Amino acid sequence: MQAQSHHRTPAAPHRARTRRGAFLAASATAVLALALAGCGSAASFSGHHHTHTDGAAHGTADPSAAAPSAGGHAGHDMAGHDAAGAGRAAAGNGLAAERGGYRLTATAGTAGTADTLPAGTPAEYRFTITGPDGKPVTAFAVDQTKRMHFYAIRTDLTGFQHLHPEMATDGTWTAPLAALAPGSWRLYASFTPDxxxxxxxxxxxxxxxTVAGEGAAASEVVPAATGTATVDGYTVAVEGALKAGSAGALKVTxxxxxxxxxxxxxxxxxxAHLTAFHAGDQAFAHLHPQGATTGGDGGPTLPFHAELPAxxxxxxxxxxxxxxxxxxxALTLRVA
Incomplete structure (x- = not known):
């Protein structure tokens, strides 16, 4: 899958805290921590952590209801830390439309319906987040400069989009999606109620x-695992081996x-901002940054403290x- 670019006019278990603290002290580069949580950015292509389990995600009658990821982590929660070090809970693998009484409800956009979108043309996807009282939520905390982070991915993990929708006073969000290829897509809303x-x-x-059209049933094979990827003349190399459910280190250069x-x-x-999707079930993981930028330039090496559940x-x-x-x-990472 060919990477694209966009032009702007942009916590490990308790046992790992000591090790991570030492790692941060030894590195002059900002450390990023991997988590099952979300935050976002606007890009047409394009994943903190103490763990606890609260059981399966709340079920729904729609086809977007909870589904376990490979390895059976449907109810796996993670908590993380923002740049200031404050605790922040993260919930689930993103495969449910409802969780903890909060529900993602779609409405018809400028084209299509709540469950369909047109192919080959930009479209607005409108939705609300309703709370346990059934009313639209309008108070959201800011996470990495945004109150809502929105992602789109085709079933075969192509066509990734990463957006920052706008909210109307009634709680309706509008996500301006770039043209979608025919097929089945999953749309994710990542947020923190305030x-x-x-x-x-x-x-x-x-x-x-569903995006109807010729080729809707066609599916690309997820590229084989590799340690490098190229985009716009840049080469990104990822080093490190991960084991499901265990903390590990990744180094991006x-x-x-x-x-x-x-x-x-x-x-x-x-x-850097890193998002991950699990092949087969589209389970979502967000690799959340640990520590703010210094105000100057960064690179070339970005270390990650990582844990993927499946x-x-x-x-x-x-x-x-x-x-x-x-x-x-974009690249594929194999987790043992």
């Missing part, structure tokens, strides 16, 4: 939509024409910014 019973707890909810890249610009309060292939989308341009590289 009031009510769920205040302060991060949630990732999703629904599926960005280069160009064989030379290290040291002019990574701050993007969403970090030097074995198999994960498609990673790494976003970074140079010269005011947002780049997104």
């Amino acid at each position: 009031s009510g019973p769920g205040a302060g707890g991060g949630l990732v909810l999703s629904r599926t939509v 960005v280069s160009r024409d064989g030379a290290p890249v040291t002019d990574l610009q701050p993007y969403l309060d970090t030097y 074995a198999g292939d994960w498609r990673l989308f790494l976003q970074f910014q140079t010269g005011g341009t947002l780049h997104t590289a």
